[in-house]
Amino acid sequence: MANKKITKSEKYKKVMSPITFVYSFRLLMPLEMIKILTEPLIGIPEAFYKGKKVLVIGGGNSGFEEGLFLTKFADQVDIVEFLPEVKASQILQESVSRNEKMTVTVNHAVKEFIGENTLETILVENRSTGEVEEWDYDGVFVFIGLTPNSDLVKDMVEVNDYGFIETDKTLMTSQNGIFASGDIRADSTKQAAAAAGEGVTVAMMIRQYLKEVG
DSSP states (O other), X not given: OOOOOOOHHHHHTTXXXXXXXXXXXOOSSOHHHHHHHHGGGTTOOGGGGTTXXXXXXXXXXXXXXHHHHHTTTOSEEEEEOSSSSXXXXXXXXXXXXXXXXXXXXXXXXXXXXXXXXXXXEEEEEETTXXXXXXXXXXXXXEOOOEEEOOTTTTTXXXXXXXXXXXXXXXXXXXXXXXXXXXXXXXXXXXXXXXXXXXXXXXXXXXXXXXXXXX
């Protein structure tokens, strides 16, 4: 029997499509508890908090951006960060510091949401002293980071300590022929415009790669 001739189209099937299945939001506590204590608040437009006092959990860019947006409605918007320092960009930090409606508290850990049908109070631990305080807010927005949905390929390509996929300057992963783009990629900006641009870039990189291996 004659050997089967491998066509270019069959050869190219070995090149995987770009990995773009992004991430999931991290949960501060079990989903069941979040649903019980905050269900009346989920899915309600931010305008619901007009004249209210709200807390944003998370001192990264997402938390600061959401906090600034909420000041359009709420009378007071406070941000609490688990670490001793916030991770938001300097520009966002300056914007928050200039906003009279906002305060930022670092090195505090949210321990528990308390309430029957709605949120009544929050237990927060001062990580420097160990003291647990009760904070009262009308609503809470959680922005404590992202968990990349990279389980499908984490045994195939190199990922960083947080699970985001490492790439070189051509957006190729540690495995030849496998590319990654957008928010799933380590060192990405996690911005929609940048992700769209990387999508175009990775298509061009794949085309160039196919030319080289063809």
